[in-house]
Structures are given as C-alpha cells and as structure tokens.
Amino acid sequence: MALIQYISRIQFDFGAVSLLAEEIARLGLKRPLLVTDKGVAAAGILDRVLDAAKPSQPVVYKGTTENPTEQSLLACLDLWAEQGCDGLIALGGGSPIDLSKAVALLASHGGNLADYNVKTGGSEKIGKVAPQIAIPTAAGTGAEIGRACVMSLLDGSKMVAVNLNMVADTIICDPELTLTLPASLTAATGIDAFSHGVEAAMSTMVNPPAEAIALDCVARAAKWLPVAVQDGQNRQARWEMMMAALEGGMCLQKGLGGAHAMGTPLGELHLHHGRLIGVLLPHIVRFNAEVAQAAQARIRTAAAVPDEMALEDWITDFTRSLGLPTTLGEMGVPTDILPQIATRAEADHLTLTNPRKPIMADYLKMLQSAM
Amino acid sequence: MALIQYISRIQFDFGAVSLLAEEIARLGLKRPLLVTDKGVAAAGILDRVLDAAKPSQPVVYKGTTENPTEQSLLACLDLWAEQGCDGLIALGGGSPIDLSKAVALLASHGGNLADYNVKTGGSEKIGKVAPQIAIPTAAGTGAEIGRACVMSLLDGSKMVAVNLNMVADTIICDPELTLTLPASLTAATGIDAFSHGVEAAMSTMVNPPAEAIALDCVARAAKWLPVAVQDGQNRQARWEMMMAALEGGMCLQKGLGGAHAMGTPLGELHLHHGRLIGVLLPHIVRFNAEVAQAAQARIRTAAAVPDEMALEDWITDFTRSLGLPTTLGEMGVPTDILPQIATRAEADHLTLTNPRKPIMADYLKMLQSAM
Numbered sequence: 001m002a003l004i005q006y007i008s009r010i011q012f013d014f015g016a017v018s019l020l021a022e023e024i025a026r027l028g029l030k031r032p033l034l035v036t037d038k039g040v041a042a043a044g045i046l047d048r049v050l051d052a053a054k055p056s057q058p059v060v061y062k063g064t065t066e067n068p069t070e071q072s073l074l075a076c077l078d079l080w081a082e083q084g085c086d087g088l089i090a091l092g093g094g095s096p097i098d099l100s101k102a103v104a105l106l107a108s109h110g111g112n113l114a115d116y117n118v119k120t121g122g123s124e125k126i127g128k129v130a131p132q133i134a135i136p137t138a139a140g141t142g143a144e145i146g147r148a149c150v151m152s153l154l155d156g157s158k159m160v161a162v163n164l165n166m167v168a169d170t171i172i173c174d175p176e177l178t179l180t181l182p183a184s185l186t187a188a189t190g191i192d193a194f195s196h197g198v199e200a201a202m203s204t205m206v207n208p209p210a211e212a213i214a215l216d217c218v219a220r221a222a223k224w225l226p227v228a229v230q231d232g233q234n235r236q237a238r239w240e241m242m243m244a245a246l247e248g249g250m251c252l253q254k255g256l257g258g259a260h261a262m263g264t265p266l267g268e269l270h271l272h273h274g275r276l277i278g279v280l281l282p283h284i285v286r287f288n289a290e291v292a293q294a295a296q297a298r299i300r301t302a303a304a305v306p307d308e309m310a311l312e313d314w315i316t317d318f319t320r321s322l323g324l325p326t327t328l329g330e331m332g333v334p335t336d337i338l339p340q341i342a343t344r345a346e347a348d349h350l351t352l353t354n355p356r357k358p359i360m361a362d363y364l365k366m367l368q369s370a371m
Numbered sequence: 372m373a374l375i376q377y378i379s380r381i382q383f384d385f386g387a388v389s390l391l392a393e394e395i396a397r398l399g400l401k402r403p404l405l406v407t408d409k410g411v412a413a414a415g416i417l418d419r420v421l422d423a424a425k426p427s428q429p430v431v432y433k434g435t436t437e438n439p440t441e442q443s444l445l446a447c448l449d450l451w452a453e454q455g456c457d458g459l460i461a462l463g464g465g466s467p468i469d470l471s472k473a474v475a476l477l478a479s480h481g482g483n484l485a486d487y488n489v490k491t492g493g494s495e496k497i498g499k500v501a502p503q504i505a506i507p508t509a510a511g512t513g514a515e516i517g518r519a520c521v522m523s524l525l526d527g528s529k530m531v532a533v534n535l536n537m538v539a540d541t542i543i544c545d546p547e548l549t550l551t552l553p554a555s556l557t558a559a560t561g562i563d564a565f566s567h568g569v570e571a572a573m574s575t576m577v578n579p580p581a582e583a584i585a586l587d588c589v590a591r592a593a594k595w596l597p598v599a600v601q602d603g604q605n606r607q608a609r610w611e612m613m614m615a616a617l618e619g620g621m622c623l624q625k626g627l628g629g630a631h632a633m634g635t636p637l638g639e640l641h642l643h644h645g646r647l648i649g650v651l652l653p654h655i656v657r658f659n660a661e662v663a664q665a666a667q668a669r670i671r672t673a674a675a676v677p678d679e680m681a682l683e684d685w686i687t688d689f690t691r692s693l694g695l696p697t698t699l700g701e702m703g704v705p706t707d708i709l710p711q712i713a714t715r716a717e718a719d720h721l722t723l724t725n726p727r728k729p730i731m732a733d734y735l736k737m738l739q740s741a742m
Binding site for chain 1: 375577581586614
C-alpha cells in the first residue's frame with residue numbers, strides 16, 4: 001500500500017478502499033454524507049464502499065448529474081442539515097468530487113455558491129472547509145487531488161471556485177474500482193490524464209517538481225493506456241493508469257494550455273471532455289512546436305516517440321489507436337460555432353500559460369484543421 | 372517567481388526574500404521569533420532578511436549550534452514568552468530550521484521535548500504547531516521542506532520528532548543567499564542533496580511522484596553541482612542546486628537507505644554529514660546493484676552516466692571531482708569504531724527501505740572498503 005503525501009494524504013493500491021473505515025475514524029467523522037451518482041450505484045461500487053465504511057453509516061446522495069448543479073448542492077445541504085452530517089465522502093468521477101467540494105465549502109462557510117466565484121475574487125475568502133474523503137472510480141481527470149470545483153448555477157451559468165483549502169483531506173485510489181470501466185471510457189478518460197501531463201510539461205510556469213511529475217504521467221499513460229483499453233482486467237495497467245491520472249492532477253498546479261482552453265467551451269456542447277482533448281492536443285502541440293522545443297523533447301523521451309516522427313503525429317496515431325475520434329467533425333461539432341469557441345479560448349485563463357500565446361485567429365485555424 | 376505547493380507553500384527564485392514581509396502578513400504574525408546562527412549573522416544575511424521583514428521587527432535568536440540542543444530550545448521558549456512571540460522564522464541550514472520546528476512544537480503543545488520522540492510514539496501526538504517560515508541559506512539537506520527535527524536533549528542523547536504538522540507553512544528559497552557559500556561547503560552540502568535523490572530513487576517504498584522528483588534532483592545535481600562548485604557566482608547553477616536540494620527534501624517521503632543509515636552514527640564523530648554521505652554512497656550503490664537494477668538504470672539515465680561505467684565508480688569520480696573526500700580514512704574515522712557503526716546502521720530505520728537488507732556484517736564490509 002502506498003501512502004503518498006503531496007498536497008494531501010493519498011492511500012493508493014488495490015484494496016485501498018478497505019481503509020475507508022480507518023480514514024473516516026482518522027478524520028473523526030460521525031455522520032458523513034456520501035455524494036455519488038446513479039451509474040456508480042448501478043455498477044455495485046457504492047455497495048462495496050458502504051460496506052468498507054462500516055461501522056459508519058453514511059447518508060447517501062445519488063443525484064449528481066454530469067455537470068454538477070447548484071440544485072444538487074442545495075439538496076445535499078438539506079440532507080446535511082437534516083441528518084446532522086459532519087463530513088463528506090465523494091465517490092465517482094469528476095462530478096461527484098466537484099459537488100462534494102461545493103458542499104464542504106457551503107456547509108462550513110454559508111452564503112451562496114456565487115459568492116466564491118474565482119472570477120470575482122470570491123475564492124480568496126475560502127478557508128478550511130468541512131472534511132472530505134475522495135474516492136475516484138475512473139482514471140482521468142485527477143479531480144481527486146484538485147483544488148477547483150466547477151458548478152452550474154441555478155441561472156444556468158457555470159462558475160468555478162478554486163482554493164487549496166478545498167482539496168480533499170484524504171484520497172483513496174483503488175484501481176480495483178476501475179476494472180469494470182468499459183474500454184471506450186477507459187480511453188476517453190485516460191487520454192485526459194495523458195493530456196494533463198503534456199500540457200503541464202509545456203506550460204510557461206516554473207515548477208520543476210510538477211514538471212517531473214507531469215513527465216512521469218506522460219510516460220506512464222503512453223505505455224499503459226493502450227494496455228488498459230485492450231484488456232480492462234489487466235491489473236497492472238489499471239494501477240498505472242490510476243497513478244497517471246493522479247499525477248496528471250498533481251501537476252495541474254503548473255498550469256495547462258491551449259487544448260484545454262478550446263476544450264472547455266466545446267464541452268458545453270455536451271461532448272466528452274477527454275474525447276475533445278484527444279482531438280485538440282496534437283493541434284496545440286504543432287502550434288507550440290517552435291517555442292517549446294525543450295519541453296517537447298522531454299515529452300518525446302517520456303512517451304518514447306520514434307525520432308523520425310513528429311510529436312503531434314504520434315499523438316494523433318496514439319489517440320486513433322485507442323479507438324477515440326481524431327477530428328471534431330466525427331464528434332458532430334458544427335463548423336459555424338468555431339469562431340465563438342476561438343474567441344472564448346483566447347479569453348480563457350489557460351491561454352496565459354500556453355508557451356506560445358494564441359490569439360483568436362490562431363485558435364480558429366487550429367479548430368478548423370481539427371474539423 | 373515560482374510558487375510551488377507540494378506539502379507546503381514555496382516561494383522560489385532570486386529575490387524571493389523580498390516577499391518575506393508579505394508572507395509574515397499572510398500568516399498574520401505580529402511578533403515572529405527569528406532563529407538563526409552566528410555564521411549567518413556574520414555573513415550579513417541576517418541583516419538582509421531583517422530588512423525584508425519590515426515593518427515587522429522579529430525577535431532574534433542567534434545561538435543555534437551545529438547540532439541544535441534542548442538548551443537552545445529553552446532559551447528560545449523564554450524569549451517567546453517574554454516577548455509575546457506568535458510565530459517563527461528559521462534562517463540558515465538544517466540546524467536553525469530544526470530548532471525552529473522544536474520551538475513551534477513546544478510553544479504550541481507545551482510539555483518536554485522528549486515527550487514527542489518518534490521512538491516512543493510521542494510524535495503521533497503532534498497536532499498543528501505554531502506558524503513557521505523557513506529560509507534556507509544553503510542547498511543541501513532539504514530540511515526546509517522536512518517534517519522531522521533532530522535535537523540533542525539536556526542529557527546529551529539525541530531525539531527525533533517527526534510529523535507532517537511540523538513542516539513550515541511557508542518556505543522562501545532565494546538562491547541569492549547561497550552565492551557567497553564557499554566552494555567546499557557548496558560541494559559538501561550539494562552532494563547531500565544528490566544522495567537524497569539517489570537513495571530515495573532506490574528505496575523500496577512505492578511513491579511514483581516522489582520517484583519522479585528524486586530523479587529530477589539527481590539530474591539537476593549531476594549537471595549543476597560541478598558548476599556551482601567551480602563558479603559560486605554562477606546564478607543558474609545556484610538556482611538549480613537550490614532546486615535540487617528542495618527536490619531532495621521533497622522526495623524523502625519515499626525513504627532513504629544504507630548510506631544514510633551508516634552516515635547518521637558516523638556523524639556523531641562531528642564529521643560533516645554531506646562529506647560522509649559522499650564517501651558512503653558508492654558503497655551502498657554497489658551493494659544494492661543486483662536487486663535495484665531498474666532504479667539504478669533510471670539513476671544512470673538521469674545523471675547521464677556513460678554506458679561503460681559502473682554507477683558506483685561514476686559517483687566516486689563525481690565526488691572526487693568536487694574536491695570531496697572519497698574515503699573514511701581521509702576524514703579521520705578510526706578503524707576500531709566500525710563494528711559499532713555497523714551495528715547501529717543495521718538497527719537504523721533507514722535500513723528498512725534499502726532495497727537489499729544489509730545485516731551488520733554487510734555494513735561492516737562496506738565501511739571497511741570505504742576506509
């Protein structure tokens with residue numbers, strides 16, 4: 001069992017979920033609220049986790065939606081108050097984990113979600129939030145180690161709150177929970193983890209430990225994602241991909257870049273984030289090539305890209321070999337929306353850490369060649 | 372300016388000391404106690420730091436000894452009470468930083484230092500301690516990011532307290548402070564940083580992010596330590612070595628091995644820790660070779676060791692090229708003490724994470740060939 005303590009306390013290995021009761025006791029929780037979704041419950045994972053929580057009997061909220069909403073938050077806060085909850089267990093992908101952060105924030109701080117928007121400086125007010133345990137069920141976003149939560153407000157708009165105080169106190173990464181993830185979702189979430197390593201390694205921020213972790217994420221995902229996609233029961237591949245996803249989340253403090261700046265607004269078309277990023281990544285790699293030579297050389301070494309091959313072509317082949325789309329056209333993105341996406345990408349804060357600053361016209365060109 | 376947040380908040384760059392006033396305010400300190408030693412004061416570094424602390428006027432304690440003592444701790448606690456202090460600034464090498472941790476612990480927890488000994492389970496009682504800012508003046512031990520303090524008790528015995536709660540809240544790494552470090556100390560402290568990367572990369576503990584950081588530490592020190600030793604005014608070399616030392620401290624959570632297990636008891640002969648470790652490292656590398664092939668291959672790649680050369684020979688040459696001793700004999704270690712050192716090394720907890728478990732006879736053989 002690996003115990004890793006960067007940013008937070010991480011229990012990592014097959015069977016790590018069996019430590020849940022111990023970690024609940026360690027945080028002194030008497031009545032945790034477990035936030036999850038119907039998919040996780042249907043897969044039988046919720047029952048296993050409730051079993052591991054004994055003698056603790058968490059209050060369960062299964063209503064998390066794909067883009068977590070303020071409605072769900074309010075429902076959770078009602079449960080919290082009614083049941084006298086004192087901490088959270090987030091179980092699932094990025095959505096339940098983000099919702100858990102929002103509950104931990106509001107249950108401890110009061111007020112409205114919009115008060116903590118990073119855009120209006122509200123996130124700076126965030127102090128210590130209610131205790132949280134995060135248990136990821138996929139190997140992708142790295143949200144389990146994340147400091148941000150993205151929520152849809154009651155008026156339909158999206159808001160982001162970001163503060164280190166929102167990171168879960170304990171993270172339990174058990175690759176066992178990912179063994180039954182279908183190949184298509186394994187690929188789509190895994191390419192997201194890979195992209196975090198690639199974009200963080202290229203980002204302009206100076207953070208050598210994060211860079212080292214980013215390159216390790218790239219190496220691990222390049223080697224093991226194809227294995228996990230081909231054979232979901234390969235335990236080592238599942239272990240390695242859960243580690244790659246965690247490392248992808250850990251290196252995010254070095255910043256991301258243009259692929260995510262384009263991927264965020266495109267995601268509002270209800271397209272899978274990982275699939276979008278897989279399509280977009282080669283285009284930003286090509287755009288950055290001339291100014292990010294050193295970083296791209298390190299990425300090439302980490303991913304073992306053959307000398308004669310351009311990095312962007314290698315990534316396209318890698319994505320295709322995983323059964324993922326390689327064009328926006330395949331994903332059903334309409335051409336007429338591209339100028340608007342390019343404008344929003346230019347304004348996105350992730351553009352600031354991309355090594356070569358794309359303006360709207362650059363983004364538009366990338367998006368068009370991605371069609 | 373790099374802001375790095377693994378384990379703690381780290382401000383890292385030339386000129387980072389100018390952020391001291393801001394960081395004091397951030398922690399809300401009204402009356403910090405600055406713990407340092409006479410060498411740091413004589414080098415003019417203390418004055419620069421006091422200047423950067425303004426308008427805050429820290430109470431200054433300059434009496435830290437090379438192996439920090441409980442006497443110093445009691446003197447600091449008297450100052451703390453008399454002056455109404457509310458936090459610490461540690462300025463110097465490992466000794467003031469360790470002393471600061473002990474003060475932060477006792478000022479917040481009360482009791483006696485011996486109550487918190489890791490050997491008697493006392494360290495587990497350590498909760499949040501008084502706020503601390505650590506400012507290293509050398510690039511070596513990585514104590515600035517460390518969770519342990521080693522103190523000599525009033526009865527002359529040594530004790531160690533270890534708990535994540537003792538890590539400084541803010542770390543200010545300013546390579547400017549190391550520009551005047553003499554070549555011999557640059558080498559002796561730098562080889563210690565290098566050895567942390569090497570031993571952590573070989574350790575049996577599973578912690579991929581720590582391993583990635585360890586290998587980055589090895590690569591950085593292998594490339595830049597010779598430059599920093601040859602030309603102390605080379606600013607990039609000083610930056611890179613301060614980063615290597617920090618990374619060496621960050622990867623310690625993966626555990627160390629036999630070189631440090633031998634180096635700790637030998638250190639009681641008042642020999643420089645880094646010089647000892649430089650001598651011992653090749654011997655443990657040779658001892659581990661057959662069971663740590665994968666790790667040693669990664670270390671070779673990181674340090675760019677030529678294919679035809681044994682890793683241990685490369686390390687010996689590296690150490691010699693830095694003007695450091697390569698035998699214990701040169702350092703004046705008497706032969707008759709070796710069995711006792713070997714016995715203590717076998718009992719040291721660091722032996723537990725060495726990839727091949729040395730027994731007393733193994734350690735004795737290593738120590739004899741190091742003579």
